[in-house]
Amino acid sequence: MTTQKAKLPIGMFDSGVGGMTVLKALRQRTPCEDVIYLGDTARLPYGTKSPQTISRYAVQCAAELVRRGIKLLVVACNTASAVALASLREAYPDIPVIGVVGPGARAACNATQNGTIAVIATESTIAGGAYQHAIHTIAPETRIIGHPCPLFVSLAEEGWVDGDIPEAVAARYLSPIFNPASGTGNPVVPDTLVLGCTHFPLLAPAIRNVVNSSTVIVDSAATTADTVHAELVRLNLQRPKNGCGTTEYLTTDDAARFARTGTRFLGTPITEREVELVDL
Ligand code: DGL
Numbered sequence: 001m002t003t004q005k006a007k008l009p010i011g012m013f014d015s016g017v018g019g020m021t022v023l024k025a026l027r028q029r030t031p032c033e034d035v036i037y038l039g040d041t042a043r044l045p046y047g048t049k050s051p052q053t054i055s056r057y058a059v060q061c062a063a064e065l066v067r068r069g070i071k072l073l074v075v076a077c078n079t080a081s082a083v084a085l086a087s088l089r090e091a092y093p094d095i096p097v098i099g100v101v102g103p104g105a106r107a108a109c110n111a112t113q114n115g116t117i118a119v120i121a122t123e124s125t126i127a128g129g130a131y132q133h134a135i136h137t138i139a140p141e142t143r144i145i146g147h148p149c150p151l152f153v154s155l156a157e158e159g160w161v162d163g164d165i166p167e168a169v170a171a172r173y174l175s176p177i178f179n180p181a182s183g184t185g186n187p188v189v190p191d192t193l194v195l196g197c198t199h200f201p202l203l204a205p206a207i208r209n210v211v212n213s214s215t216v217i218v219d220s221a222a223t224t225a226d227t228v229h230a231e232l233v234r235l236n237l238q239r240p241k242n243g244c245g246t247t248e249y250l251t252t253d254d255a256a257r258f259a260r261t262g263t264r265f266l267g268t269p270i271t272e273r274e275v276e277l278v279d280l
Contacts, residue, residue: 107222
């Protein structure tokens with residue numbers, strides 16, 4: 001029997017539009033669910049901010065979604081997942097909270113053959129060590145090379161995702177890890193690379209040029225969508241399958257820009273009229 005709670009939407013937030021890579025995967029995995037997506041574009045980037053500030057922003061985003069009525073919260077932002085999951089669970093003990101770090105770590109552990117995983121993300125995500133911790137909890141012997149790649153965020157936001165510039169930036173960040181001849185002394189080249197930031201999947205082609213052809217590139221979007229689906233089933237919170245779910249878009253700044261950049265990340269059009277401006 002479908003409960004009233006099951007009819008509520010899933011709430012999802014990110015620091016901006018990058019989380020739409022997760023929204024896209026969720027729409028494919030659970031097409032009947034309604035989703036409210038909040039992009040905190042007024043305060044992007046989260047990735048260079050302190051853990052205290054990121055946690056405060058994350059709890060404010062969650063509060064807006066909870067106020068509207070949601071049955072489950074997806075933290076589509078890697079930085080907020082890495083830093084603020086515990087604060088969110090403490091603030092909203094009755095709502096299941098799913099982040100992207102755990103699913104990404106699980107996918108990487110399943111993929112690696114040589115036990116060496118590289119994680120690239122924002123500065124805060126790498127500094128906080130959440131991916132490192134999550135991977136070591138699953139596979140304690142794993143060698144992990146974590147590296148911040150903050151410029152990838154700006155490139156993806158600008159839509160500069162292919163050509164000379166992103167390729168040069170990718171080479172600068174990743175050659176020392178994937179090209180042992182560069183003298184970093186890495187004993188083993190990673191066979192798996194985690195894209196630990198919402199924006200990085202857009203740069204996957206430029207990244208692919210630098211890593212080895214056999215390197216498995218893990219993007220946590222699909223695994224997160226699987227985790228959400230499994231949790232809805234486990235908690236008997238699936239919405240009845242009677243047509244396509246809807247998506248509501250909220251942003252904290254400039255609905256037109258949100259619609260424009262969001263369209264690029266989602267891969268399907270969002271119009272400015274569909275976007276509601278909110279003040280947190
Ligand atoms: N959404 C952030 C993440 O996945 C990237 C953008 C930011 O720094 O806010 O880490």
